[in-house]
Amino acid sequence: MVDTAALASKILEGDRRMLARAITLVESRRVDHRETAMLLLEALTRAAPDRQALRIGLSGTPGVGKSTFIESFGLMLTAQGLRVAVLAVDPSSARTGGSILGDKTRMERLSRDPRAFIRPSPSQTHLGGVARRTRDAVALCEAADFDVVLIETVGVGQSETVVAEVSDVFLLLLAPAGGDELQGVKRGIMEVADMILVNKADGDLKAAANRTCADYAGALRLLRRSPQDPEGYPRAMTVSALHDEETAKSQAIAGRQTAVSGLAQVWEAIRALTDWRRDNGHWDTRRAAQARHWFMDEVRQGLLARLNTPEARAALETLGAEVAAGATTPGRAATVLLHDHLPQNAKANG
Amino acid sequence: MVDTAALASKILEGDRRMLARAITLVESRRVDHRETAMLLLEALTRAAPDRQALRIGLSGTPGVGKSTFIESFGLMLTAQGLRVAVLAVDPSSARTGGSILGDKTRMERLSRDPRAFIRPSPSQTHLGGVARRTRDAVALCEAADFDVVLIETVGVGQSETVVAEVSDVFLLLLAPAGGDELQGVKRGIMEVADMILVNKADGDLKAAANRTCADYAGALRLLRRSPQDPEGYPRAMTVSALHDEETAKSQAIAGRQTAVSGLAQVWEAIRALTDWRRDNGHWDTRRAAQARHWFMDEVRQGLLARLNTPEARAALETLGAEVAAGATTPGRAATVLLHDHLPQNAKANG
Incomplete structure (x- = not known):
């Protein structure tokens, strides 16, 4: 029997071990666990109704450099004093084609960062379940007072749509493509992406990355702008996994090989977008619409049950x-x- | 009280007056009408389970030339001996910004064609209702042995998605755009379109139409190809509302001003796509998946009811x-x- 009140107060204090335990609880399919999870989430909602993290959804095909991106991006944010939670996909649980190493190894430096919390979660194959689990895990991280929650998705089934419906900003990470070998974005992703990031814009791939970025920027301009988007959004940018001089230096000190340049610009673009939405009232209406959406989703699931x-x-x-x-x-x-x-x-x- | 059996046999004979009456029945919200409609559709399904029309969904913003396109395209098909049903949007019922004239006037020649049937339907504002009404009206047209059913949608709400889920092929009609004044495709449409047709590729707009077409062709190449699509699909093409020499001549005889050139190519491209899908088993699996989708949709609607x-x-x-x-x-x-x-x-x- 879980002491919900005690667990809630630990989470509100930012206790990461208890947060991890609570996420395990919301991920459980056991009926009694689900009831406890519901009580816990209600207690947290009542205790800290105003805690809001910036929720960033991130999608990208395997091999595009998602782990490196998340680690470098997360480290940049924690270096600014921000607390960062990562809801990562557990590569061992899914046929993601990704690393066969655990997430602790995938994002080793970030996982040792006291301001970061990394949670590998089971693969996103069961759609109904994923929606609830993802949403609840995000709510737990918000209650634990994280500033940023990064939600990774691997593009199985409709997982992007689920993650987009729980995110404030949705990023799509792509690899550069040369000429005819365009990788092809799964239909439906382009319409939920706020920003498309073309990775590996360095060395031999730099020209290809710039071209790919221009192609997607062109494609995005063909889509009607949402009233929730400021001028210039959704937008496409390049980022690079190559050490730039500054990061190379700090990495030499840390003895590490990974870094992504252009991250400051990505963060700036995210902030510009979310600031605009806040200033124009779209942040709140979007959150409210998402909450209503999840309510109706739960009603439908309950009816189907x-x-x-x-x-x-x-x-x-x-x-x-x-x-x-x-x-x-x-x-x-x-x-x-x-x-x-x-x-x-x-x-x-x- | 409707005599369902009599109505069914008239529809199976292709009686257009009875078909119109049956569509009125499936569009009704009255509970007794809905029960009769259900009985009628079952009787038709049992009597002619193998009648299949080619269902073509068509979307496009007002002013892009949808009526002219449908009329010219329909006349081309009836001239080939095909029977064509058009489920058109009733412009007087919706804030579509389209013509304020009735559909008989919108597509005057086609409406007088004995091989054609034009049905203006109420605006597509009520999503749940639209889905059922559209699907049932299409089923009625198929039972009445039409070869092609053209389903027009005006892009309100999620009507494209509904129409796409009932169509074998989905066309998006666009106007040429010059440089920065790209009209912007509503998000979600590009992903359901099998073919994008840039209209008005003639006279002063020809160059702009070609550029617009190239832009969309480029954007479509960035999307991952569905296993249900042959090489080169989804594709973008130009069509022209200007008389080409041949149509100008026949129009001079008919005393009419409208024609669209490039229609033969559009029809050829539709046939190439659908032939490929039939040859590769996708036609049947797609129809079966759509049927299952509608079944689950009805179950969800019934639960919500x-x-x-x-x-x-x-x-x-x-x-x-x-x-x-x-x-x-x-x-x-x-x-x-x-x-x-x-x-x-x-x-x-x-």
């Missing part, structure tokens, strides 16, 4: 196959399913 | 506002709502 009986699942399967085969209509099949497996609520008129 | 009581609607409003204000969590709010307004099904374990 009423059909979570062996009989109803079998009927969903059978009727779905009949509809797909053209043997019945979607409307009739749904009517039959609901009639047989969800007894009519006497009060409802639907 | 259980919350369609004055009390539940009020609770949704109140709880939604509390969640948006950060006073409670989405999970708790949903739990409260479902507990209070949807009594637990004894059989379910959710």
Whole structure:
């Protein structure tokens, strides 16, 4: 039995071990754990309703340098005195094609930084579950008073859409592509990206990165600007994993090989975007819209859960196959399913 | 009381007056009409399970020339002996900014063509309703043995997504844009478009149309190709509303001023895409996936309808506002709502 009040107060104090434990709790599928998690989140919401982190979603295909980017970006922020939480994808749990090493190794320096908290999370394969887990983990990090929460996604299924719906800013990290070998952005990502970052803009790849960046900048200009975006957004920028002189020096001291240049510009662009949204009232309306979205999402999940009986699942399967085969209509099949497996609520008129 | 069997047999014979009446029926919100519509659609599905039209979705902002395109494209197809149904947006019912004239006037020649059927439908503002109405109207046109069903959408809300989910091919019609005055495609449309057609590629606008087309072609190349797409798709093309020599001649005879050149190429490109999908099994899997999607959509709508009581609607409003204000969590709010307004099904374990 978890003492919710004690756990909540530890999290509010920024206790990282308790934060980790709470995230494990929200990730659990056990019904009693979920009930405890709900109580915990409510206690935290009541205790610290105004704690808000800047939530940054980050997507990118494997090999594009996400870990290096997150580590360098995180270190830059902690060096400014900011507290940074990273909800990372656990590479060992997913077929991400990424590193087979654990995240502690993936982001070794950041993980030793007292202002940082890195949490590798299970792969994002179960969509319904991911949405709730991701959202709850972000809420826990906010309650623990982090200034920035970085949420990594690996582009499986609709995980970007989920992460975008929980983020204030969504970044897409890309590798430079030469001429015809454009990697191709998964459809649907370009429309949620606030900023596209072309990585590895250095050495032999620099020209290709600049071209790729120009291509995406051009493509973004073809999209209608959202009223939540200031002039020039969504935007494309280049970043570089190569040591620039300054970082190379500090790395020589630290004995490390990784750095990303252009990060200060990325941070500045993020700040410019979020400041503009705050100044124009979009920050609050966006957060409120996201909260309503998650509420309706939970309602829908809860309704679908009423059909979570062996009989109803079998009927969903059978009727779905009949509809797909053209043997019945979607409307009739749904009517039959609901009639047989969800007894009519006497009060409802639907 | 509608005689469903009689109505069905008339529709199967291609009776356009009865088809129009049936579409009115599926568009009705009356509960008894909806039940009759469901019976009718089932009867038609059973009677002619194999009738399939080529369903073409068409989106484009007002003023881009959609009516002219549809009329010319439709006339080209009927001249080939094809039967063409057009589910058009009724301009008088929506703030589309389009023509204030009725559709009969918008597409006068096509409406007089015995192989064509034009149906202006109410504006697409109610999303749930639009999905069902559009899908059912398409099914009716297929049962009436049309070869091609053109489904127009005006880009309000998520209507494109709905239309794309009911279409085999989705076209986006754009106007040429010069330099900085790019019109901007609504986010989310580029990802459902199979073909982008830049209209008015003639006279003074020809150069601008070619540049615009090249811009969109470039942007489409940045998107990852779907396994359902052959090489070169999604693609961008130009079309022209100016008379080319051939159409000018026939128009001179008909005494008409509208024509679109490049339509034969558009039709060829549509056929190449759909032939490829049929040959590679994607046509059937896509249709089956769409059917399953609509089934699950109906199930979700049916579940939400259980919350369609004055009390539940009020609770949704109140709880939604509390969640948006950060006073409670989405999970708790949903739990409260479902507990209070949807009594637990004894059989379910959710």
